[in-house]
Amino acid sequence: MNANQVKEIKELLSKPKNVVIVTHWSPDGDAMGSSLGLYNYLSQKKHKVTVITPNDYPSFLYWLPGNKNVINFSTKAKEAKVAVAKAHIIFCLDFNSLKRIDALGDEVGKSKAKKCIIDHHLQPEDFADFMLHDIKACSTCELIHDFIELMGDKKLINKNISNCLYTGIMTDTGSFRFPSTTPKTHRIIAELIDAGAENSEIHNRIYDDNTEDKLRLLGYCLAEKLTVLKEYGTAFFTLQEDELKRFNYKKGDTEGVVNYALSIAGIRFAAFFVERDGIIKTSFRSKGDFNVNLFSRKHFSGGGHANAAGGMSEISLDETIIKFVSLLAGYKKELHPATSPALKKKGITKAAKKKV
16 A cells, blocks of 8 residues: 555545445454454544455354444345445455455445455455555454554554454464464564453464364364375365264364364375355465465466465365366476375375265
């Protein structure tokens, strides 16, 4: 965001306005942390602020300050459309393509309101009047902190804002272990704790408040649904819709499962394929310079970050896995796999299909 944009958006927000904040489909910790962090900041400035999500999000995020005022577009479309129609400015957080907010994108796209993207994903689309975009930022919550600072309002960062922003930074950095974590990240975290962020309590609410069903589903994935393809440096999980029902699946129950595959020694590429509502949802993670954003964009209609991306497949789960495994041969050199004669003899496709 250049100096002229900063000046213009400051002027726009100098008097109370109708503000709408939207974030991506199936919001995660960074999406909701940034949205509600910005909500709590702008509310202090006397703006009328409405946060709209395309659909629901995990219940372990419901405690975030301001959550009770969030509108779920999938269940309250009429109310959400009215808010968008009345908006003077719309903040688009943690996404940079209107297709990432599904039907809500149609409403945002046709709105006459000024639009501001605050995001850290690759390859943003050109649909906004203002953009605070940095792919080196660890999270959109880090950029919300930057935005508040650009507005000259760091003094307004209170406990509620701090709890929201800490949540998004913590979850998007994998509790500060991903390469995106920088000295700046830790400096911001220190400031948030100074301002009232309850770091230990936030961790407990996100990671240590699991249902029995969620833990049993994780155990099932680890014991029964993991396929390791050592000669491709790849490991993946699969789940069918009836398996989700067996464990009383709730949104967020499989979040982070893909990281267990990536944690295996020698694995540089991990994937998770889950069947929901007739669509195969995909999650990709990688280590080093293997770019899963490019992989997902090219083969699975998705995208994201260089080391973390998502996508989808409209063919069956079995067909999706066959496709995925067949693609790996073309990336063998990039994945730098260890040779594995045993797997070669067994046959990769056969090994993959066995686990589906």
